[in-house]
Amino acid sequence: xxxxxxxxxxxxxxxxxxxxxxxxxxxxxxxxxxxxxxxxxxxxxxxxxxxxxxxxxxxxxxxxxxxxxxxxxxxxxxxxxxxxxxxxxxxxxxxxxxxxxxxxxxxxxxxxxxxxxxxxxxxxxxxxxxxxxxxxxxxxxxxxxxxxxxxxxxxxxxxxxxxxxxxxxxxxxxxxxxxxxxxxxxxxxxxxxxxxxxxxxxxxxxxxxxxxxxxxxxxxxxxxxxxxxxxxxxxxxxxxxxxxxxxxxxxxxxxxxxxxxxxxxxxxxxxxxxxxxxxxxxxxxxxxxxxxxxxxxxxxxxxxxxxxxxxxxxxxxxxxxxxxxxxxxxxxxxxxx
Amino acid sequence: xxxxxxxxxxxxxxxxxxxxxxxxxxxxxxxxxxxxxxxxxxxxxxxxxxxxxxxxxxxxxxxxxxxxxxxxxxxxxxxxxxxxxxxxxxxxxxxxxxxxxxxxxxxxxxxxxxxxxxxxxxxxxxxxxxxxxxxxxxxxxxxxxxxxxxxxxxxxxxxxxxxxxxxxxxxxxxxxxxxxxxxxxxxxxxxxxxxxxxxxxxxxxxxxxxxxxxxxxxxxxxxxxxxxxxxxxxxxxxxxxxxxxxxxxxxxxxxxxxxxxxxxxxxxxxxxxxxxxxxxxxxxxxxxxxxxxxxxxxxxxxxxxxxxxxxxxxxxxxxxxxxxxxxxxxxxxxxxxxxxxxxxxxxxxxxxxxxxxxxxx
Numbered sequence: 001x002x003x004x005x006x007x008x009x010x011x012x013x014x015x016x017x018x019x020x021x022x023x024x025x026x027x028x029x030x031x032x033x034x035x036x037x038x039x040x041x042x043x044x045x046x047x048x049x050x051x052x053x054x055x056x057x058x059x060x061x062x063x064x065x066x067x068x069x070x071x072x073x074x075x076x077x078x079x080x081x082x083x084x085x086x087x088x089x090x091x092x093x094x095x096x097x098x099x100x101x102x103x104x105x106x107x108x109x110x111x112x113x114x115x116x117x118x119x120x121x122x123x124x125x126x127x128x129x130x131x132x133x134x135x136x137x138x139x140x141x142x143x144x145x146x147x148x149x150x151x152x153x154x155x156x157x158x159x160x161x162x163x164x165x166x167x168x169x170x171x172x173x174x175x176x177x178x179x180x181x182x183x184x185x186x187x188x189x190x191x192x193x194x195x196x197x198x199x200x201x202x203x204x205x206x207x208x209x210x211x212x213x214x215x216x217x218x219x220x221x222x223x224x225x226x227x228x229x230x231x232x233x234x235x236x237x238x239x240x241x242x243x244x245x246x247x248x249x250x251x252x253x254x255x256x257x258x259x260x261x262x263x264x265x266x267x268x269x270x271x272x273x274x275x276x277x278x279x280x281x282x283x284x285x286x287x288x289x290x291x292x293x294x295x296x297x298x299x300x301x302x303x304x305x306x307x308x309x310x311x312x313x314x315x316x317x318x319x320x321x322x323x324x325x326x327x328x329x330x331x332x333x334x335x336x337x
Numbered sequence: 338x339x340x341x342x343x344x345x346x347x348x349x350x351x352x353x354x355x356x357x358x359x360x361x362x363x364x365x366x367x368x369x370x371x372x373x374x375x376x377x378x379x380x381x382x383x384x385x386x387x388x389x390x391x392x393x394x395x396x397x398x399x400x401x402x403x404x405x406x407x408x409x410x411x412x413x414x415x416x417x418x419x420x421x422x423x424x425x426x427x428x429x430x431x432x433x434x435x436x437x438x439x440x441x442x443x444x445x446x447x448x449x450x451x452x453x454x455x456x457x458x459x460x461x462x463x464x465x466x467x468x469x470x471x472x473x474x475x476x477x478x479x480x481x482x483x484x485x486x487x488x489x490x491x492x493x494x495x496x497x498x499x500x501x502x503x504x505x506x507x508x509x510x511x512x513x514x515x516x517x518x519x520x521x522x523x524x525x526x527x528x529x530x531x532x533x534x535x536x537x538x539x540x541x542x543x544x545x546x547x548x549x550x551x552x553x554x555x556x557x558x559x560x561x562x563x564x565x566x567x568x569x570x571x572x573x574x575x576x577x578x579x580x581x582x583x584x585x586x587x588x589x590x591x592x593x594x595x596x597x598x599x600x601x602x603x604x605x606x607x608x609x610x611x612x613x614x615x616x617x618x619x620x621x622x623x624x625x626x627x628x629x630x631x632x633x634x635x636x637x638x639x640x641x642x643x644x645x646x647x648x649x650x651x652x653x654x655x656x657x658x659x660x661x662x663x664x665x666x667x668x669x670x671x672x673x674x675x676x677x678x679x680x681x682x683x684x685x686x687x688x689x690x691x692x693x694x695x696x697x698x
Binding site for chain 2: 134138142146277312319
């Protein structure tokens, strides 16, 4: 961070000011003039919280995508289909058994197995041929999307969170002050907060696993120079299968999260594939911190945009991507190859 | 990049360079060209108007958009998924500048003003997309162009002042030129055939012109071309501009054939369809996208009958297309075009043991 400041003092200042403004706007009681510009503080806070929690969901999807790409240079454009598959499986399990948490486990395991099949059937056969991988995975996603449409129909399903996670929670954040001087506190759905915390925990665990364990060391070495790694006698194919299964499983789990936050429906696969593409382009290919930052930026842009300029909020996220590309083609955390 | 070279190298699967038929003088035109030409010109004698309009009209237009992708991918090594967005923008611009059923937006210019304006805007848009995309390589280009195409789709769907939002434009009709109603099946068949032929020969010509050769050099080894003094970025952007021109012409024909344009025209599905078309046909030769488009449109048109005859519900068209696409990219990276040399390779390898395996260098 200090190194970054030394290289780009102006950009650091801009980033610092933006972050400082948001932190102040979240915690402080707003002066009267600000509401005229930004609207009600409650709306603003909701947009921020929705954006951050949506960022957590995007992180779950995109981190698997970026991990697989970073280590194996495998382009899995069926990642969105894995997400949607996880969502449908989670819906089915939650409906059949009534255990919400179980649906995460089942979705993770099943989609991870699908990922292993993909790794054996597709990616191992065409290692290093990224265009062919792209085409094959596009084909697979077309087929999977139509199969899921066939089986589940065109309806929208929502996975219901269990009772103990239902309802809102009151946060120690003042949204307004009544004329009597009594503060009004913000309420927010507890399930979104819990899931966001869970995704932060998963992100931190991933970071620790990558940076503090032996397997993480192998993965990082594989990202840097996989030929040399396999030359030292590591069974790199086994590492690949593990990472692929883990990345796919994360996508499946994210599907359950997405089904709880929003819904599972046909078309969500493309939406989340594109979201993860944009997130990893903004954050930098193959970088977990990049995926986290990118997911946060894109989630916030989508939600804040949908409040303050609803017509073009979707375009805003792509605009961010274009700006990042124009100034930093390798992404914010990407390394120049 | 090696993986792209595999798709688009100038040699066929057997390792021989492509034969380059000379185009000067009718005597030098290979007999295949005459055959295909005769069949296409005489098609209206045998085919009914449904086939002319719904199959060949569509195949020529989608083939042209696929051709623009083939030019970028095959000769430039850049796979762009935003070609349908460029075509769609041209279609929209014709509707905006010319006549349509939405008089509060359409300016009502005559076609000879509206069409060039649409072409200029679409080519400018395609060049800007190119300028962004050429900073990246391989899979990154695919992702960025896909993202731009998606952004364009959402923008078009939300914008009501120019693009008329969700509804788009209807009643966009071709001009009544020379006393012909160009939207009748036979005239529009010849119109699309004519432009498809022009585009085909234009691409063949450009691929052999100095610009096209330099572009192929840039594809094969950008650093060497830069060292030789070629401006690599400029060549790539120019390739985008040229491809955008072909896509824009196709887009204008598309809006005339369809008589309407809406956000659905430029959605993600159609953008990927173009890639499917180019890959099914083959990206090594300009004829590939047209073969791919013909197959794609035929499957799309008759999927219901095929699927019902197989005992599968008729709405599973995407499944059929997806499986066809998957089978082709799995077993023949060069598309249908790549099957023929492979077949010959297989015939010869039966007699000689030293023949290398075609298609997998």
